[in-house]
Structures are given as structure tokens and as C-alpha cells.
Amino acid sequence: MHRSLSIALVSASDLDGEHVQAIHTRELARALARPASDAAQGHRVTVYARRHDAAARTRTRLGPGAVLQLIDAGPARPLNDDELLKHVRDLAQGLRERWTGPGRPDLVHAHGWIGGLAACAVARELDIPFVASPHGLGATERQAGRKVHPARARLEKAIGREADTVVTACGDEAATLVRMGVPRRKITIVPYGVDGEQFTQVGPAMPHGDRHRLVTVCQDLEDGGVATAIRALLHVPGAELTVAGGPEREDLENDAAVHRLMMLAKELHVADRVLFLGRVPRKSLPRLLRTASLALCLAPHQPSPLVPLEAMACGVPVVASRSGGNADSVLDGITGLHVPADRPVLIGRAIRDLLAEETTLHGYAIAAADRAHSRFTWDRIAAETLRAYSRALPPEPEPEPEPAPVPETVAAHKAEPALVH
Structure with a gap:
């Protein structure tokens, strides 16, 4: 993918936290915005998230080329899934207002099923390529004994079938999506990444004994x-x-x-x-x-x-x-x-x-x-994510061929005045 894209990442979750979806979305945004090489240009990435804190700034810079934009949808406090679903329309309306006109992205990538509901509706309405990442599925959480919203599995299936591409983190999740009815051809596996500068072999360590x-x-x-x-x-x-x-x-x-x-x-x-x-x-x-x-x-x-x-x-x-x-x-x-x-x-x-x-x-x-x-470097994860995006984007138009150069003898002949006999 050679051209620079305007990419919208969407999440209904609190992106200030240390949970998996927040970490992944922030780091992916930064990695997508970084130039892949000295000759390549980074992409323009905006992360749209629901406001969870009334005191938080509406717009925050995540890194060069990447920003976080908060949208008011319901009370500015953490909400559980049942509460969040009541405000999906508000979140969708906030996205619609920002994507109509100059703020329209080239591609929308939703993270999580509730953010996916809002983003999918608006992306389809505005005919924007749409990618979804589930970050855990209701069926798996139910196996783990966690309480799951009764409509979650049905809505996850609908989001997966509507998406142009589904980016999932592992083979187990991909297999579950297929069993749910999401076409296998739509699914691409891209794992999570790790911050190789923070997590290293060499560095300070906590005290410990001989065991x-x-x-x-x-x-x-x-x-x-x-x-x-x-x-x-x-x-x-x-x-x-x-x-x-x-x-x-x-x-x-x-x-x-x-x-x-x-x-x-x-x-x-x-x-x-x-x-x-x-x-x-x-x-x-x-x-x-x-x-x-x-x-x-x-x-x-x-x-x-x-x-x-x-x-x-x-x-x-x-x-x-x-x-x-x-x-x-x-x-x-x-x-x-x-x-x-x-x-x-x-x-x-x-x-x-x-x-x-x-x-x-x-x-x-x-x-x-x-x-x-x-x-699992973030640059590699971003590159694989971009390849998944290419499956959702319309093909780039082929450049028009340059006209063939006119031979000098022909050009000279054309330049000569016609002879009158």
C-alpha cells in the first residue's frame, strides 16, 4: 500500500486504561502513523472513543500523525455493556457528524462489538470501507463463566458478516467466528504486538531470593x-x-x-x-x-x-x-x-x-x-494490518500511460511546411 490513508479507529471502551483493547488500539494507531521507511509516508490516524471522563480533553495527540478524539455518548463515566448499548445511537451520531464532509476517512476499523455496532452503521451509510476486530467473543466469555449480554452473539455475527474484512488476533477466535457464520474468506489473523523498548531482557529487576x-x-x-x-x-x-x-x-x-x-x-x-x-x-x-x-x-x-x-x-x-x-x-x-x-x-x-x-x-x-x-513488533503488526485493509479498500486506479515519444525524424517532418507542386 503506497498511498497515505486517513484511517479511523473506533472504540467504545476507555482508551486511557491498561486493558488489552485500549493498549492495542493506542499502539496500533501510533504504528500505523509512523512512516514504514524514509521514502514512505505515515498514515493519518484518528482514534474515536466514547468519553469516560468529564475532565478529559476532547482531542489528544497520541504521537506523530495520530490523535485521540473523544465523543460524548451518554454519561461521562465507565459503563457496562448493558448501559453502553443504550447510547450506541449517540456514538453513531457523533461519528456521522465527524465523517460527513472533510473529516471523511478512507477506512474505518472498529475495535470491540459495541464500537463495531456504531461504526458499522455509519460506515455502511456513508459507503466507507469497514473493518472489524472483536477483541474477544461472547461465546468464549460465556465459557469462562462471565455474564454476557444476551444479544451479543447475534450482533457480533451481524458485524462480522457486514464487515469487508474481520481482523482477529488468533486462530481460536477465527475458528469461533466461522462457526458463528462469518465467511472464512473475510477473516485475517493479525496477532497483538509487544512494546520491544519497554519489555526487554536487560534492565532493572525487583528483588528476589534464590528460589x-x-x-x-x-x-x-x-x-x-x-x-x-x-x-x-x-x-x-x-x-x-x-x-x-x-x-x-x-x-x-x-x-x-x-x-x-x-x-x-x-x-x-x-x-x-x-x-x-x-x-x-x-x-x-x-x-x-x-x-x-x-x-x-x-x-x-x-x-x-x-x-x-x-x-x-x-x-x-x-x-x-x-x-x-x-x-x-x-x-x-x-x-x-x-x-x-x-x-x-x-x-x-x-x-x-x-x-x-x-x-x-x-x-x-x-x-x-x-x-x-x-x-510481534508493532511495526510488523501495523504492516500486516495494512495488508488486511487492502482487502477492504477499492483497488487503486491504474496510472494513465504516458504518451509514447514521437521520433525525431517524424517530428521534424511534421514541422516542415508542405511542398506545393
Whole structure:
């Protein structure tokens, strides 16, 4: 793709947060706006998001060529899905006002299903190429035991079928979309990226002892992965488990999920080897990951797609369940291990055997860092996203051929005055 595009990214979620969709949308906007080379021009990217904070500036610069534009749609506070759906029309109207006239983008890329509803309606009305990224599907969240809006699956299917292209993050999500009825030919897999300047092997690290440290990072302590990790620890003597996630550190004692996990650790007699850190700010995650011998990503459903990438970028092999993006990002026997979810005895033995093989562990660490810093750079993710966009955009018009040069003898003949006999 040679021409510079005006690209609209749309999200109904709070883009100031540290959740996956917010991080991905911000970083993708910056990467799309960067020139691909000295000779190439970056694209003009505007991220449209619903206002979640009354005090936030309406327009914010994300980086060279990329801006965040907030739209008033409902009260300026965080809303759940049921509340957000009541304001989809307002969000759509805000997009319509900005895309009618000079602000019309060349392409719209919606992130998330509620932002997708608003963006799809306006893009179709204005005949703008439309791309959708689900960032998780209702069917998968329902499997994980989360409450899902009853209309979500039907609306996700409608968005996928209406989109010119669907960009999904992993093979599991693509397969689910196909089962839902989205044509396979519309689907392109582009993984999430990792910030290779923030997540590196070299840098400051948190203090730690002589034990092998196993680290698990999650937002939801009840996603199943933490309990499995504690049970697996029983079979890894001499190792410790550090859990990052859940409430703020000062609120750990009053959190019901933390209490249940602590009781589980006591019952298994591993409580002295389990440390709960609470929520760790994103800027501190590299300091924690650099202390780990292994990162554990064991959630049985919808695991975080970023944690294995960030761990590998810090040179940490990953032991992961074969679910979600784990199956694509972690190469079994090369950058870590694939293990079946909810099998703590088997997982514990696999971890113990790997920790005992220092040479293998070191080789995995090297391969993990190499894979993260080559396959998952944001520049590469942006390039693959642009290739997906090219499937939605109309073909560029072929340049008109230049007229063939007139031979000098013919030109001279034409210039001579006609002879009169």
C-alpha cells in the first residue's frame, strides 16, 4: 500500500486504561502513523472513543500523525455493556457528524462489538470501507463463566458478516467466528504486538531470593489459571509463585478471591511459597518479569494475549494452556511449553522437569526473546494490518500511460511546411 490513508479507529471502551483493547488500539494507531521507511509516508490516524471522563480533553495527540478524539455518548463515566448499548445511537451520531464532509476517512476499523455496532452503521451509510476486530467473543466469555449480554452473539455475527474484512488476533477466535457464520474468506489473523523498548531482557529487576520464581499475571484472579498454578506448585518443590493482578495491594486482605486462593495454598501447605502482589502497574511489569524463571499462563478460557508476549520479550519462557492466543504465540518446545488446562499434576511435573534442565531453559529464553522482538513488533503488526485493509479498500486506479515519444525524424517532418507542386 503506497498511498497515505486517513484511517479511523473506533472504540467504545476507555482508551486511557491498561486493558488489552485500549493498549492495542493506542499502539496500533501510533504504528500505523509512523512512516514504514524514509521514502514512505505515515498514515493519518484518528482514534474515536466514547468519553469516560468529564475532565478529559476532547482531542489528544497520541504521537506523530495520530490523535485521540473523544465523543460524548451518554454519561461521562465507565459503563457496562448493558448501559453502553443504550447510547450506541449517540456514538453513531457523533461519528456521522465527524465523517460527513472533510473529516471523511478512507477506512474505518472498529475495535470491540459495541464500537463495531456504531461504526458499522455509519460506515455502511456513508459507503466507507469497514473493518472489524472483536477483541474477544461472547461465546468464549460465556465459557469462562462471565455474564454476557444476551444479544451479543447475534450482533457480533451481524458485524462480522457486514464487515469487508474481520481482523482477529488468533486462530481460536477465527475458528469461533466461522462457526458463528462469518465467511472464512473475510477473516485475517493479525496477532497483538509487544512494546520491544519497554519489555526487554536487560534492565532493572525487583528483588528476589534464590528460589526459581514462577510468575503469573492476570486481571481476574478467578479465571482459573491462578488456582491451577497454586495446585501445580505442590509438585515443584523449591520454587515460588508470584501472583500479579486483582485489587490494589492495600486491598488484598479484604478481597474474597484472594482469601479463597490463600486458603487453597494453606490447605496444600505451599502458602509460604505463594506471594500476592496485587495489581502491578504496567510500567513495573518488566521489573517483575525479569525475575522469573518461567511465566505461567494457565487460564482455560480467554487468557490474556499480552502476557506471554511481554514475558517472552523479557527473555522468560512461558508455560501456557492451549487456549486463545497462547497456542499461536508460544511455540511448544521452543519458546516454552503447551500444557492442558486444569491438569495441575501434569503441569507441575512439566515445570519441575524444565527447571531441572538449565541448558534447555536457557535455550527457551533466548528463543522466546528472539521471537517476541521479531514476530510481534508493532511495526510488523501495523504492516500486516495494512495488508488486511487492502482487502477492504477499492483497488487503486491504474496510472494513465504516458504518451509514447514521437521520433525525431517524424517530428521534424511534421514541422516542415508542405511542398506545393
